[in-house]
Amino acid sequence: MRAWMKALAVLLALLTGVAVADTVERTLDNGLKVIVKRDARAPVVVSQLWYRAGSMDESYGVTGVAHVLEHMMFKGTPAVPAGEFSRRIAAAGGRENAFTSRDHTVYHQTLQADRLELAFSLEADRMVNLALSPEDFAKEIQVVMEERRLRTEDNPQALLFEALMATAYQTHPYRHPVIGWMHDLQHMRLEDARDWYQRWYAPGNAVLVVVGDVHPEAVFDLAQRHFGAVPARAVPLRKPHDEVEPRGMRSITVKAPARLPAVYLAWQVPRLTDPANDWEPYALEVLDGVLDGHASARLTRALVKEQQLAVAVASGYDPVSRGPALFMVSATAAEGKPLDEVVAGLKREIERIQREGVDARELERVKAQVLAGQVFEQDSLFFQAMQIGEWESAGLAHRQRRLRIEKLRQVTAQQVQEVARRYLVDDRLSLARLEPLPTEAAAMRPAVIHLGDGHAR
């Protein structure tokens, strides 16, 4: 407990110190929310523009369109031709990219702090003026299909995860992969991307998060200057999506070229909706830490080290999301160990907690790690901005994230046992198994051919 008090004091000191300040927030007239956190440890700033539009907002036939539009956002406007966005940021010594997830699409730049205006001017321009030419689309959709081949088609673990999602979610759009099904990509049209852009890329559907060596008032002025002129636009009504209550265990098998069998277990669990009053999501976070929080936590100790049923195990739970959450456990079998034994071993560890609970030392250990993690995460500007964006995107006020430490501290051993009993049960479970197919090619010895002089041109 003493360590807790001390670390809390340290965190409070950080917030009142000179180098790092709390966030300041303002909403422009057109609805764009701007959140600024000053961190002056280095003369650098991170800017992230979060659009609350991800693959969960897609419908059948156009899966992957959120991500395709993300690619097209680099294809230029009348004022900033294709490729110029990246070129201008690079010329200023900046780094930039974007990513699409189930919940949102995020465009981000990292620059020397006094060059933030460049990022704002370019982002504001492409929020309304995107050109979207058929020629660029024809090539870019090929690139996206290559991305799908690289990341998913030829990656057995990714195929397994994709199958798990399509199984664990029956009615919620989380069942679609973010990159889209290949069939939908093959039939994607420029109009699909344009519709998406016109529907979701409105200032009122976005949050601009800025963290770095900047002063909030100056950032608000810059935001007003560049984003202020973007007209407000209504965002279409969002129909609520839900996942049907599970009525028994679901199971799927994927066969793909690999050597070792692997398995995912995923249970439907609550997500964080009321940070001040919820307790179950915090208890599930602690459970995750007890199972897999360090190099010799329960799952690794039991399955990898003692029983040697698996070569690798992991658990995972993210309480912050727009859609329904899963608590996941995964394992890769050791050579010659049947997957059924691995699954039984994983379930034994869950059942042990359901039956016996967790001990006080384990609980304290997880809490110590949470606390240290809270300090360590301040080392990365990008990570700090990510946390703010994740919370806002999930419909939570980012300022409530500060409750997290205290709420996690209050979690009791009984609560950890209780959420394990309540949620980690077979009726809420989806199970995905990877059955390896042989890759004869992998066993072949490559032949080395020495080339003649004609090789180089």
Next chain:
Amino acid sequence: MPARGLMLALALLLALPAWAGLAIQHWTTAGGARVYFVENRDLPMLDVSVSFAAGSARDTRERSGLARMTQQLMSLGAGDWSEQEVAERLADVGALLSGHFDPDRAGFSLRTLSSREEREQSVGVLRAVLAAPRFEAAVLAREQARAIAGLKEAATKPQYLGERALQAAVFGDHPYALDESGEIDALARLARDDLVAFHRQHYRASNATLAIMGDIGRAEAEALAEALTADLPPGDAPPPIPPVRVSARGSEQVIPHPATQSHLFLGLPAIERGDPDFFPLIVGNYILGGGGFDSRIMQEVRVRRGLAYSAYSAFQPMQALGPFVMGLQTRREATAEALRVVRETLEAFLRDGPTEAELVQAKNYLVGSFPLRLDSNRKILDQLAAIGFYRLPLDWLDTYISRVEAVTREDVLRAFRNRIRPEAMHTVIVGGQPDAAQR
């Protein structure tokens, strides 16, 4: 609150210009370990890395995997503590211990809260891990089985197959050709005595480089460095890595694989740490294939033709000559076209060099992004560790910008032509069209 007001005023007065240099403090411990230290009190945390010339370049074919296995087992039981206790003692204070390993370097990084109790406990664990690993036989047997399973699994993946084949072709009989994780038959032969001997020969203070970054003063940092290295085995640092021989002729191989994409890898030995041509090569490579969408390879392969998601070139400087590599992944039927495009892009660059506009753009990026390389404790620690291990000058970072700015088109062209001869380039295609090799 006058004290705080005064502090604030002082802090504002002391606000520094964009780049004021990194105050690197350097000394050598009593046992001969070299220490590189930056004090920074902004966050109540401390990062420490300890590196040894004990990477896979110290392996032999007969014992391939010994270096990696030694490093891996060091944190799985040390001194008074079992592997379970090592992990728990770290987690109890929220500390993170991670290993790092490559052909040149092996070692550990510790991230801990800087408060005394937490720091002393985590540093105590690291001290035991470095000097008193147990190398328990049962743990070794388990980790051997895991490593072998991992290699067999990896051998189903086109990325691994391609990188391994290229590494073998580029480095021939040099130890850089060895798989960092070892070979299956060699791993199976490793015995506890091998690990004990490897540790005794390589994990010596004379062979250690420490980087320390964060919330600690000079006197404490000195005491920390002495404590971490005091129990290390005595003796001299190992001999330098033998020079890499660049073969006059390249090679080409096609590895069959059922994947939907072909993976293309090209490379040859090209650059060492502290290389006099380092700056012309990195400036040129930004233009050729290192600068993402700003690079010619990305423009030709992805933007103009939609052939790949990722396409790149890179220099990987190492103690001895490290590789220049190029690569991409494309649908099988486009293999020959993609290979032709990447080769032609390289050949055009070697023929004509960069344009003046490209050179300006590359320099603007490398100069302008310099502060981004040092914007966190983690990044500064990594810079310190590299400067220390490779014995780069202490003003390496201070002169970085001016040395980028001094690069001319002629420098780039000369450096590239010296280092990259297309006829010496090795090519590996995993998957692919049957006739890709003939183009």
